Amino acid sequence: MVIGMMLLADRHDVISQLDQIRQATNGKRVRKTTIRYVWAREQTAEAVVPHYHLMFFLNGEAYCSLGNFKSKNMNLANKIRVAWHRAVFEEDLSIDFCTERGLVQFSEKGQHEIFSDDPVAIKKVLLHAAYLAKRETKRRGVGYQCFGGTNK
Known part of the structure; x- marks a missing residue:
């Protein structure tokens, strides 16, 4: 299962945040699985700070959905929210x-x-993922990374 496009507020240590999200989604009722992700940092002309878009790639047998977005239960969507916060x-x-x-x-x-x-x-x-690559919101410069993710 692919869960795509989360809009996240910026913070410099995004990699450690992603690792915390990754760890927080390892619940007891879930089959052991490896969580993979890609991220893109972008900033519109009017935005003061950049933000991130992420796509998670999960084992569909371990996670069948994000759950009800309005739920107060600890479903996958809320695990991601709590871990990011x-x-x-x-x-x-x-x-x-x-x-x-x-x-x-x-x-x-x-x-x-x-x-x-x-x-x-x-x-x-792939079409959904192409949204991550839109040029007009990518800052470029020495040492500025716009894309990243897990390796194998």
Whole structure:
């Protein structure tokens, strides 16, 4: 399963934040799985600070969906929200606080299930991922990284 397009507020140590999200999603009821992700940093002309978009690649047998976005239960969406807020604010926060702050947003059409023998589903994911690469929001310069992710 691919979970795509989360809009996250900027912070310099994004890699450690992603690792915290990765660790927070390892719940007891979930099959052991490796979480992979790609991220893109972007900044519009009117924005004061950059923000991040992420796509997570998960085992569909371990995670079948993000869950209900309005739920107060600790589903995958709320695990991601809490982990990101914990990384940004460096303290434990309630699901209510994390939901109200709105630093993490999920794409309404951002969940895909893909199989290697399904070219139509693969194309949908690639088109969704292409959003990460739009040129007009990428700052360029020495030492400025716009893309990253997990390696194998």
